[in-house]
Amino acid sequence: MADRTHLTGMTIDELIEFVRQLGEPSYRARQIFGGLHGRRLRAFEAMSDLPKAFRAKLSEMSTASALTVENRYVSEDGTRRYLMKTQDGQPVETVFIPTENRDTICFSSQSGCPLKCDFCLTAKLGLLRNLTAGEIVEQIIVVLNDVYGESAETPHGTNLVAMGAGEPFLNFEKLLKALSIMSEEQGLFIVPGRVTISTAGIVPKIYEFAKLDRRPNLAISLSAPTDELRDRLMPINKKWNLDELMTAAKAFEKTLKRGERFTFEYVLLGGVNDSDDHARQLVRLFEKHDLRRVKMNLIPHNRAEGLEYYPPTTERVIAFKETLESLGISAYVRTPRGRDIYAACGQLAAKTVESARFVALPMREAAG
């Protein structure tokens, strides 16, 4: 039943129109929305507040579930990684990362990715297709249900990062729709301030993003301080070079509220972009564009079969961070534990799973 309407991707207004066409009053739409997003139900039969006949009708013509979990892996540090499939068989990857104070869910915006970052395994898939808003939202629902149980309250403080497979700004409309659905109070209630979008540098979209009223946080995946190196590591740089990217970043910086900063992600590749010189070049790049409210997330690369890159040494990571900090740039190293399988934007490297101390476990039983 590949083309049944996926109601999880509908806004409340769209659901109202949907039920109206079925001759039902608008409060039914709110009941459905509450069932799908508030209680995170993935089957209409479980929506006991709807009449039985209506539930049957909904199941016949639409679906509450467009993703199936093919595999689930749990790291010893609690990180969980999900390999899902869409109704038409496209792969979707999502990661749950627990930390002491808050949990983070790293979701995908596309199946595969059209960009060709040289250090990324997802790039090898090419673009399979954009995910729908419903498929984006359902990734979060699947993970929350698995971790906390269906119908359990969505824990306050769950953060989302669009750093899974795909370039979020190349599926901008669907992404924004998904975020709007997820921010509804009677649903998941994950507000934009708890969401970070990571882009490889789709410059026109950075300007568009900067104009949004209630927008998520922004991270720009940089990974090289010069055009020569970035052209090689992230070929999107040939379309929008560092000068254009940094000019857009400066325009974005000007729209930040007091106290806000934004992030540059930098995947450290051993012997490629991790020298002190590279760190100094980065700082010069920021100075040239007068970027002041930035922080750097340093992500040591993971060795992955099929890629010609190696992790940096621990000493290099420390020296790189210290060089940046000595020149006034805040830098953080993303702790490589089970979470390191997701690395930067889109590095949900399937082949690293075997080596990442993950074990396959069955999904939590669905409650309804």
Ligand code: SF4
């Ligand atoms: S790093 Fe991100 S943008 Fe680059 S190819 Fe991988 S998924 Fe796409």
